[in-house]
Amino acid sequence: MSLDGAVERREDPPAGNGNGNGAVAVVVAPPTGRPTYGDRRLRLNPNTEHKPERYDDLETEFDPSIFSSLERHLPPTMLEVPRDAKIQFMKEILARYLPEGERTRVQRHKEYRQKIMSAYLPLHSDLYNMEPTTFFMPSFIKAINDNTEESFRSIISEPSPGVYTFAMLQPNFCELLLEEVENFEKWVNAVKFKIMRPNTMNKYGAVLDDFGLEPMLSKLMEEFICPMSKVFFPEVGGSTLDSHHGFVVEYGKDKDLELGFHVDDSEITLNVCLGKQFSGGELFFRGVRCDKHVNSDTQPEEILDYSHVPGQAILHRGRHRHGARATTSGHRINLLLWCRSSVFREMKKYQKDFSSWCGECQRERKERQRHSVAATKLAFLRSGGSII
Numbered sequence: 001m002s003l004d005g006a007v008e009r010r011e012d013p014p015a016g017n018g019n020g021n022g023a024v025a026v027v028v029a030p031p032t033g034r035p036t037y038g039d040r041r042l043r044l045n046p047n048t049e050h051k052p053e054r055y056d057d058l059e060t061e062f063d064p065s066i067f068s069s070l071e072r073h074l075p076p077t078m079l080e081v082p083r084d085a086k087i088q089f090m091k092e093i094l095a096r097y098l099p100e101g102e103r104t105r106v107q108r109h110k111e112y113r114q115k116i117m118s119a120y121l122p123l124h125s126d127l128y129n130m131e132p133t134t135f136f137m138p139s140f141i142k143a144i145n146d147n148t149e150e151s152f153r154s155i156i157s158e159p160s161p162g163v164y165t166f167a168m169l170q171p172n173f174c175e176l177l178l179e180e181v182e183n184f185e186k187w188v189n190a191v192k193f194k195i196m197r198p199n200t201m202n203k204y205g206a207v208l209d210d211f212g213l214e215p216m217l218s219k220l221m222e223e224f225i226c227p228m229s230k231v232f233f234p235e236v237g238g239s240t241l242d243s244h245h246g247f248v249v250e251y252g253k254d255k256d257l258e259l260g261f262h263v264d265d266s267e268i269t270l271n272v273c274l275g276k277q278f279s280g281g282e283l284f285f286r287g288v289r290c291d292k293h294v295n296s297d298t299q300p301e302e303i304l305d306y307s308h309v310p311g312q313a314i315l316h317r318g319r320h321r322h323g324a325r326a327t328t329s330g331h332r333i334n335l336l337l338w339c340r341s342s343v344f345r346e347m348k349k350y351q352k353d354f355s356s357w358c359g360e361c362q363r364e365r366k367e368r369q370r371h372s373v374a375a376t377k378l379a380f381l382r383s384g385g386s387i388i
């Protein structure tokens with residue numbers, strides 16, 4: 001596989017994922033004729049002392065938690081206005097992410113999901129409720145319960161900056177989940193239901209959120225991934241994750257063989273190998289990049305190749321460029337949880353420098369600093385000074 005080509009962006013399929021975050025990367029101006037608040041900018045850092053209102057009663061295509069997260073970023077003057085005005089303001093912001101056509105697709109996808117849920121009979125109902133002691137390795141549960149950077153570091157390896165791996169899922173859980181996915185695929189074929197591709201690059205696999213696993217995966221993100229992402233990825237929205245896209249991908253003969261070089265449509269990606277027997281399929285990483293620098297060169301220290309081990313998780317920024325080499329024999333199935341932050345995405349629009357996480361922005365910044373130091377030294381020497 002060539003790394004010279006452009007980096008692709010792996011997104012949800014056009015239908016969106018039903019939680020209002022499908023293809024949000026397309027930023028569109030708000031429809032005309034409606035009030036806009038474009039001149040009132042959001043706070044860059046959340047007001048952590050402000051206690052946001054609850055928005056559970058709102059019937060919109062967005063998850064109510066998005067409104068609560070966004071409220072902490074409202075300009076100070078907006079915090080005093082009536083709840084309705086706040087809702088209107090935030091809806092305007094969120095609407096920029098979802099043009100009308102996309103909204104219809106999201107609605108259709110919601111109906112698609114409801115149809116599946118009303119007809120599909122789960123094989124292992126135990127999977128649908130979070131049960132940490134049967135899902136996770138005891139070491140993982142302990143680290144999360146202790147909830148300190150030290151406890152997380154005691155179970156993880158960091159083979160390259162920003163890539164964390166740790167033993168996470170119990171073998172029995174992996175097996176049950178594989179059986180459930182297989183059962184769902186069989187059912188889909190039997191009833192001739194259309195199956196949605198997990199994203200724009202993978203042809204094989206299934207969206208777990210589509211057949212009832214969404215609440216369990218929400219808990220997984222909130223209670224088990226957020227504690228770690230707050231510590232390791234605060235600069236890319238790791239402390240404000242508020243939605244997810246959960247799916248499995250399948251590689252091997254008659255499935256996808258490999259996956260090209262790309263970035264994910266996520267802030268944080270959790271990738272766990274579920275099995276089965278396979279060889280090949282290594283993940284390769286090539287540095288974190290912002291939109292502008294996504295095709296810039298890789299520095300030698302950014303190169304990492306990682307071999308999957310069933311049950312073992314890998315956690316990285318969505319903007320960490322990566323791909324998967326060919327699975328040369330057997331079948332490999334991985335669980336993916338794309339974790340997203342609506343607040344981070346909104347903030348990003350006002351920023352130009354991403355040197356807190358983009359390797360190339362960092363390099364450019366250092367270069368600028370080097371130039372300015374050199375220029376200062378030169379000016380100093382020219383003015384008659386001397387450097388010892």
Ligand SMILES: [Zn+2]
Nearest residue numbers: 290293358361
């Ligand atoms: Zn950059």
